[in-house]
Amino acid sequence: MSGKQRVWFAVYPPAEERRVRARLPQFEALTLEANHGWIVVDLTDLLPNWLSAHEYRDAIFAEPEYFSANSELEDLAVERVRQACAGEEANAASVVAVTGLATLFDFMRVSSLIERVEDSVSGRLLILFPGEYAGNVYRFMDARDGFNYMAVPITSAESFITP
Template sequence: MSAIERLLSNYSRQVKLPWPTNMAGKQRVWFAVYPPVEERRVRARQPQFEALTLEAGHNWINVDLTPLLPEWIAAHEYREAIFAQPEFFSTDSDLEALAAERVRAALSRDDADPSSVVAISGLASLFDFMRVSSLIERVEDFIPGRLLIFFPGEYAGNVYRFMDARDGFNYMAVPITSTESFLSP
């Protein structure tokens, strides 16, 4: 069984578990953790994650953040200067705020209820421009059901490392990994 098939299998078991309703927002976050080199393969298999979610009786809402950076740069007042001297480019958390706004909009849709999975993909396209931990902190109080983060990186000892490059962050999310017998409550 491939790592992605194990990730799908572990996700299937996780999404079928009972969902306590008395949890804090940060405990409603799930990280589907996989090696960054598998990003395209995982994205190609997202319809299977959706199917498993629907099969378990939950709603599925996907938020793809891939186009966020190009849209932000295209609308930026100083876009020509950014392209002329990219070494001076800084998002100054504007991009992070925009990402949080998009995720909060999905979390507050009419069909986003306590039985919904809101899945965030495309974080790899924002690497080096924002921190995943900051994004989650901005949206955790708005999660009605579960927030599934497709996380290209690694998880070890309660520490997540985005794209295997940054210093890790300790977070209370439920990790879903491709480890053969992995299952977390």
């Protein structure tokens, strides 16, 4: 199976981010109950940690309109996901769940992240994706131009975020 076939997108409205995160333990419990491994890659702290360690952080905060992360943040995100996929716990029966993408909105493209890590995945890669899906087109945070990707969509219409 190719990397593209091992990627799942759990698509939900951006306003539901907190509710989805609160339900992560349920995702984990059900995954473990089905005899699959569960590994979470949380990218929430990537931007603040990168900014706080940046040599020009004071200048960035003084004039944020000139700030550009270029590909540095994406490179860090790719490295985190690849490390999780290569870890001891990761195998063909594991699910690697990526959370915290909303914090990186406007700093990197999800499509690029997926393309760069998809071949590192031996089990399944679950992308918790705040946005929308229609006709194989995913739109991140309901704002970016959509990208066509062949991942398996899991949409909020399928009730994974309702009580």
